[in-house]
Amino acid sequence: MKIETDWSLQETARRRDTYYAASQRKFVPFAEPMVFKKGAMQYLWDEAGRKYTDLLGMNVCISVGHSHPDVVEAATAQARELTHCTTMFYHPVPAHFAEELAATLPKGADGDIEWVAHFTNSGSEAVDLALAMARTYTGNLDLLALRNGYHGPTSAAQSVTGIAAFRHPGLPGNVAFVAEPNQYRGVFGSGTAPYLDEIDRTIATATTGRLAGIIVEPVQGYGGIVEMPPGYLAGAAERVRAAGGLYIADEVQAGFGRTGDHMWGFEVGDAVPDIVVMAKGIGNGFPLGAVLARKQIAEPMADKFMFHTYGANPTSCAAGRAVLKVLARDRMQANARDVGGALLERLRDLQQKHPQIGDVRGRGLMLAIELVKDRKTREPDPETTMAVFENCREAGLILSKSGPYRSVLRMVPPLCLSMADVDQVADGLDHAFRSLNS
Numbered sequence: 001m002k003i004e005t006d007w008s009l010q011e012t013a014r015r016r017d018t019y020y021a022a023s024q025r026k027f028v029p030f031a032e033p034m035v036f037k038k039g040a041m042q043y044l045w046d047e048a049g050r051k052y053t054d055l056l057g058m059n060v061c062i063s064v065g066h067s068h069p070d071v072v073e074a075a076t077a078q079a080r081e082l083t084h085c086t087t088m089f090y091h092p093v094p095a096h097f098a099e100e101l102a103a104t105l106p107k108g109a110d111g112d113i114e115w116v117a118h119f120t121n122s123g124s125e126a127v128d129l130a131l132a133m134a135r136t137y138t139g140n141l142d143l144l145a146l147r148n149g150y151h152g153p154t155s156a157a158q159s160v161t162g163i164a165a166f167r168h169p170g171l172p173g174n175v176a177f178v179a180e181p182n183q184y185r186g187v188f189g190s191g192t193a194p195y196l197d198e199i200d201r202t203i204a205t206a207t208t209g210r211l212a213g214i215i216v217e218p219v220q221g222y223g224g225i226v227e228m229p230p231g232y233l234a235g236a237a238e239r240v241r242a243a244g245g246l247y248i249a250d251e252v253q254a255g256f257g258r259t260g261d262h263m264w265g266f267e268v269g270d271a272v273p274d275i276v277v278m279a280k281g282i283g284n285g286f287p288l289g290a291v292l293a294r295k296q297i298a299e300p301m302a303d304k305f306m307f308h309t310y311g312a313n314p315t316s317c318a319a320g321r322a323v324l325k326v327l328a329r330d331r332m333q334a335n336a337r338d339v340g341g342a343l344l345e346r347l348r349d350l351q352q353k354h355p356q357i358g359d360v361r362g363r364g365l366m367l368a369i370e371l372v373k374d375r376k377t378r379e380p381d382p383e384t385t386m387a388v389f390e391n392c393r394e395a396g397l398i399l400s401k402s403g404p405y406r407s408v409l410r411m412v413p414p415l416c417l418s419m420a421d422v423d424q425v426a427d428g429l430d431h432a433f434r435s436l437n438s
């Protein structure tokens with residue numbers, strides 16, 4: 001059966017404007033809309049056949065490459081056989097995937113950490129579940145979260161999201177926010193200690209003193225690629241554990257080898273989390289999320305139902321299994337490290353040339369440049385960021401505007417970005433800055 005689709009930009013825009021609710025219509029980054037028709041690895045093509053390099057990775061969902069043949073093949077084979085199987089019946093594909101994901105996580109200094117998985121449909125559902133698990137296990141309600149952190153649109157995930165633009169009225173409470181340890185423009189300047197002191201102060205003043213946990217992105221994504229400085233993750237985990245809480249790592253953006261040196265962003269620090277939240281890159285575009293928790297922490301949830309309809313969907317899990325295979329076979333984590341390192345160098349060169357670039361940061365293929373009106377005052381420059389972003393589109397580059405002031409250009413491409421792409425990206429960005437005054 002052939003189902004007709006009208007691919008024209010004009011008609012697609014008209015249909016969206018007419019039939020999408022305001023809540024879904026708002027998310028349009030460019031001045032003029034775009035339609036994408038095709039993707040292959042790190043590249044995209046619009047409906048008119050123009051090619052772009054996707055530095056956004058379709059919002060960090062594309063880990064191993066657009067329409068990666070191995071992932072498509074695995075999912076298609078599974079969908080042909082049985083597209084969905086509710087979790088109440090047993091299916092080997094999600095069971096294998098749970099085992100394979102558990103094997104990617106550290107066993108701890110004593111080698112005795114046992115990891116178990118609960119699959120969800122999305123990252124925010126996984127965040128909600130992680131918070132419920134922490135509250136159930138500890139018997140405490142209070143959570144710490146970081147300002148500038150993003151954890152998703154569901155109510156509980158929003159309640160720990162520290163960016164006003166993503167928060168809606170009526171969110172659950174019992175969340176206290178601590179200042180994010182932003183080394184470029186953090187409220188306490190650079191260093192780790194002042195931000196750990198802030199955790200102590202916040203526990204002492206804004207909570208009951210007994211915590212369910214802290215949720216933290218090892219590298220803040222929508223917050224504008226803010227890395228946790230050395231010692232922060234372990235220091236935060238130590239303080240939260242002393243108050244009875246758990247350490248929850250949100251790896252939705254930083255996970256699956258993106259940061260280059262490690263499979264998981266938290267591995268940059270010494271502390272092993274109690275709960276790890278995964279999504280996006282886990283399915284390379286197939287909808288999927290997961291909570292991996294230490295077995296004893298997940299166990300008290302056995303008393304009640306927690307049923308995500310498509311949670312352990314075998315088609316998405318088949319895609320996920322293929323993602324893990326491709327990551328390992330094609331050494332994509334190492335590629336992220338090497339290609340990301342080369343791109344970082346080029347971004348630093350651009351910083352020398354263009355005074356609008358206040359900061360260059362990130363690791364692996366999780367990079368950003370932050371634009372400022374003045375390097376001394378570090379006043380954010382969202383207008384120039386918007387202009388560079390539009391110029392990049394003209395140069396065939398898709399980036400993302402991020403950060404609390406929309407003044408950060410975030411680069412989170414598929415992990416197959418190549419050394420040859422680095423030149424095109426750096427030259428395109430250079431051109432985008434040089435075109436500002438023309």
Ligand SMILES: Cc1ncc(COP(=O)(O)O)c(C=O)c1O
Binds near residue numbers: 127252
């Ligand atoms: C760090 C982080 N956590 C959680 C989420 C929520 O994931 P989802 O959009 O799949 O619900 C996101 C989504 O952007 C994210 O970036």
